[in-house]
Amino acid sequence: MKFNNLHSCHLGPEISPEQFIPEHFFLFLLKGSMVSYDGYKHYEMKPGDYCIARKNHLVRYTKYKDNGDFEKVIITFDEAFLKKFLERHLYQAEPTDTNDSFLFIEEDKLIHNFVHSLEPYYNGTEQLDDIFVDIKREELLMILLKNNPELKDIFFNFNVPHKIDLESYMNQHFKFNINLERFAFMTGRSLSTFKREFKAIFNTTPGKWLMKKRLDEAYFLLNKEHKKPTDIYLDLGFEDLSHFSFVFKKEFGITPSEVGKLKV
Template sequence: MRTLTSQVKPDVLKEQFIPDHLFIYIAKGNVSFFDGNEIYTYSSGDCCIARRNHLVKFMLSGTTEDFEPILFCFDEAFLNQFRQKYQSSAVKFASEHAIVKVCESELIHSFVRSVKPYSIGVMELDTAFEDIKYEELVIILLRLQPELAGILFNFDTPEKINLEAYVNRNFRFNVSLERLALLTGRSLSAFKRDFNAVFSEPPGRWLVRKRLQEAYFLVQHQGRKPSDIYLELGFESLSHFSVAFKKEFGMVPTSLKISNGD
């Protein structure tokens, strides 16, 4: 458990799999989140919870220098201890959205200001106050929105879901097959077996081909630049993207002629 700010933003913004519930307060700037279904946009003073075991892309509307988040990561051990200490109950939370907005309140703003005197280094809290401030934040969240207990205290593993629909919706995320298997409620071996049964192709090969087909469409029909889309489509570098594109289509993406729609 620790807080993070802009000095570690590059690492935070690369993450696409949320392993633990994450409270995010936007101290400065604007950010959007994409979960495969919807885009959520937040500005200075807004806050939300990114839910564990979900895929999320972080997209800044400005530079990293213009953006300052304050984050609290709630791991399962801490939340279990809190639940036992305060006898909190978990009601079912109806929404499956990866990002849940926390309603604006002076309680939240005051809490964020109160953290600063106990911060050391890169917004790491003094260990003597860490548990106290984490507990205070959870108490505030539950006071403001009691239904959040259904998120924070739900430690169930993902249930088995429709693999075809999930993968078609989330193929742009650059996460491991192990993560995808977990999120579809399967072991890795079961995921690979079911994937082959549905798509008649190994998952690694299918995912790369699907991303490249999407890239082809974006470049040719929407005039997007390869340098602007390779990260969006789950490729780790522009060179990796270009090599894979040429291997698939026999040309580099910059050689594509932009369609005029005729």
């Protein structure tokens, strides 16, 4: 599938740069590839793939450029837009047991033609105004629901995350670099309840536990898996290498680079 003049583009509210998906969005990969991880499974995308990224999920992305390029189409279906859509179209969401963070959509002529129709607006010849943006988003949403009726149970479920097992969730997602408010929300708790129950389970504060857990994992990867510090610090939730090295040495008495030189 080729779109000769279409470059990376975005319709709707901007997506948060956090490792947290605050709104559903449609993603079509034009050039390059991507591997995503949500704490449970990996998702691979290649050029020509379509998917729906689901709101209220934690996801880490690894992007791979093709000859220096990574191009995509992202169309956000935020809650305000979806509720306005329901005022004109009758859909009723049902409970679903689908927990995947990414739902892949089969290639379809209607979707293909829709994406192709965006080309004039991203090669610089035309300009989209806000009203027309919503018209295009509604067009895509109707196509998606026509071909995949079960998506109504995803798009039109406006419930917040329910209370889940805190210990299991934190052990599965400690590497994600999000704030405590997000962790509380994702586990279905207020921040105060999250902190109180966390202390009861782990006998320490969330901040101290997260740091220790990430540093222990770093030591294992450096010592047993022979990873390099530059390969792991971002994946373990550290924002920069110098901070990672500082807290690592404070914890273990040696720098991350020195771990690899230890005799096994």
